[in-house]
Amino acid sequence: MTAVQDPRTPKAAVSHICLSRLDDPYIEGHRCGGCGEVFLEVHARCARCFGDDLTPARLGDTGRLYNFTIVHRSFPGVVTPFVSAIVDMDGGGVVRGTLKGAGVDPAALAFDMPVRLVFGDSGQKDEQGAPYIAYHFVPSQGPTS
Amino acid sequence: MSQDVFIIGADMLKFGRFPDRTVPDLGAEAALLALRDAGLGIGDIDAFYCGNLVEAMEMVGQRILHHIGQTGIPVVNVANACATGATALREGLMAIKSGMHDVVLCVGVEKLPRGLMGGGAQPSPQLEGLFGSTSMPSVFAQVGQEYARNHGATFEQFAKVSVKNHHHSTMNPKAMYRIETPLEMVMQAEMISWPNTKLMCSVNVDGAAAAVLASEKTTRRLGLMGQAVRIRGSALASDPWSPRNQTMPDFNTVTRLAAARAYEMAGLGPDDIDLVELHDCFATAELVHYENLSLCGEGEAGRMIDEGEAALGGRIPVNVSGGLLSKGHPLSATGIANVYEVVTHLRGQAGARQVEGARIGLTHVVGAGHAGAAAGVHILEKA
Numbered sequence: 130m131t132a133v134q135d136p137r138t139p140k141a142a143v144s145h146i147c148l149s150r151l152d153d154p155y156i157e158g159h160r161c162g163g164c165g166e167v168f169l170e171v172h173a174r175c176a177r178c179f180g181d182d183l184t185p186a187r188l189g190d191t192g193r194l195y196n197f198t199i200v201h202r203s204f205p206g207v208v209t210p211f212v213s214a215i216v217d218m219d220g221g222g223v224v225r226g227t228l229k230g231a232g233v234d235p236a237a238l239a240f241d242m243p244v245r246l247v248f249g250d251s252g253q254k255d256e257q258g259a260p261y262i263a264y265h266f267v268p269s270q271g272p273t274s
Numbered sequence: 275m276s277q278d279v280f281i282i283g284a285d286m287l288k289f290g291r292f293p294d295r296t297v298p299d300l301g302a303e304a305a306l307l308a309l310r311d312a313g314l315g316i317g318d319i320d321a322f323y324c325g326n327l328v329e330a331m332e333m334v335g336q337r338i339l340h341h342i343g344q345t346g347i348p349v350v351n352v353a354n355a356c357a358t359g360a361t362a363l364r365e366g367l368m369a370i371k372s373g374m375h376d377v378v379l380c381v382g383v384e385k386l387p388r389g390l391m392g393g394g395a396q397p398s399p400q401l402e403g404l405f406g407s408t409s410m411p412s413v414f415a416q417v418g419q420e421y422a423r424n425h426g427a428t429f430e431q432f433a434k435v436s437v438k439n440h441h442h443s444t445m446n447p448k449a450m451y452r453i454e455t456p457l458e459m460v461m462q463a464e465m466i467s468w469p470n471t472k473l474m475c476s477v478n479v480d481g482a483a484a485a486v487l488a489s490e491k492t493t494r495r496l497g498l499m500g501q502a503v504r505i506r507g508s509a510l511a512s513d514p515w516s517p518r519n520q521t522m523p524d525f526n527t528v529t530r531l532a533a534a535r536a537y538e539m540a541g542l543g544p545d546d547i548d549l550v551e552l553h554d555c556f557a558t559a560e561l562v563h564y565e566n567l568s569l570c571g572e573g574e575a576g577r578m579i580d581e582g583e584a585a586l587g588g589r590i591p592v593n594v595s596g597g598l599l600s601k602g603h604p605l606s607a608t609g610i611a612n613v614y615e616v617v618t619h620l621r622g623q624a625g626a627r628q629v630e631g632a633r634i635g636l637t638h639v640v641g642a643g644h645a646g647a648a649a650g651v652h653i654l655e656k657a
Contacts, residue, residue, distance in 0.1 A: 203390065204390060227404065
């Protein structure tokens with residue numbers, strides 16, 4: 130008889146976070162063997178070249194800030210201000226996330242600044258008390274490749 | 275060769291807030307106004323294309339007919355985010371071009387909940403804030419930020435769009451707001467999502483607009499060619515693949531695709547256009563669409579707003595109705611209200627905001643959800 134999983138085992142806050150090893154979380158995307166494009170969602174065919182050679186791919190942890198906005202007003206209950214970032218990941222894939230640790234002054238944020246992913250407890254739990262694991266971005270020291 | 279299609283009647287409600295009225299009630303009033311403009315009754319209509327989002331599962335078109343006459347005609351209820359109105363109009367156009375129908379009614383109607391768009395019911399966990407933002411102000415702030423990244427547009431240039439469109443609305447009796455908003459007032463308003471302040475976000479209102487379309491043969495038979503407006507171009511596009519567009523909606527590529535199709539169908543180019551009503555859901559969006567609709571060259575949108583080229587009296591007036599920023603943006607009504615605005619100018623009936631000598635106008639909308647985008651472009655010509 131297999132052990133019943135603890136209902137409070139941490140869960141991924143979004144489906145593209147892979148938690149097969151809790152000490153080594155990562156974003157799992159899907160790479161097209163035909164054109165190389167990387168998607169976060171599971172698709173039947175590649176949206177770019179329509180090919181069917183899509184295989185799971187571990188995204189890197191580093192990237193560059195392609196775009197951002199500083200959110201001062203959001204939906205009720207959402208703490209503001211925060212930086213919403215669009216990041217081109219090194220090695221492929223594009224990820225939206227909150228950028229922390231860089232302030233909320235537009236003058237302090239630069240397009241293409243290097244950032245990296247940090248995984249951790251989101252502070253939110255499901256009905257059974259299981260914490261949701263999420264990620265955010267932080268400014269990265271040194272160049273990314 | 276299919277025959278040309280004409281707009282023979284068009285009208286809209288003054289946009290506002292109607293807490294005591296229903297969606298079908300608002301849609302019915304707009305429908306009756308457009309029918310009256312054409313001198314027709316519901317009994318003359320062969321088919322009805324009804325755009326609505328908030329009650330998309332509730333047979334809004336049929337319920338409008340309950341208010342104005344249950345004739346048994348085919349009703350198609352249309353939902354395509356903020357491109358819904360243009361989509362309904364295009365469905366009507368295609369029905370006539372196909373030869374299936376001679377006279378059709380197209381309505382866009384919306385009653386909106388207050389507050390920021392793009393939230394919806396959030397299941398656990400709350401993703402907003404945790405993984406950046408998917409609110410509409412944030413999505414369209416990034417549209418402007420991408421333009422700033424590529425071409426160096428400034429906060430002040432984006433703010434000038436709002437100054438212009440609010441000024442235009444002071445001349446439009448059907449606009450929600452009719453107040454001047456000087457540049458300092460726009461830039462000092464509450465920051466919603468950098469670089470859009472509250473006065474750079476479209477107005478969340480209720481409203482309805484309607485148009486009656488007819489074949490050329492029927493337009494002539496009814497003796498309405500004098501007030502008719504020919505639909506020269508009509509295009510709809512879904513977002514083709516483009517880099518990042520599954521993470522950050524890309525309104526540029528989808529608009530360029532629709533615009534190219536509409537110009538090609540019309541056999542016209544941007545130099546032929548006398549006025550434009552485009553989708554200024556946020557001030558940041560208007561600038562990028564100058565280029566997406568080829569109203570100026572790449573990187574010239576900032577100069578275009580600085581030099582007043584898009585203002586009434588300028589080279590190519592944009593959003594002389596006041597636009598979504600000040601006339602208001604009742605989602606599904608928007609894509610027919612902008613057609614009403616152009617029709618009014620082509621008829622020479624736009625009063626103080628009339629674009630003098632206007633013969634050809636262009637309307638544009640984009641729609642988006644959390645993912646996926648649509649663009650609709652129509653090119654209209656005085657018959």
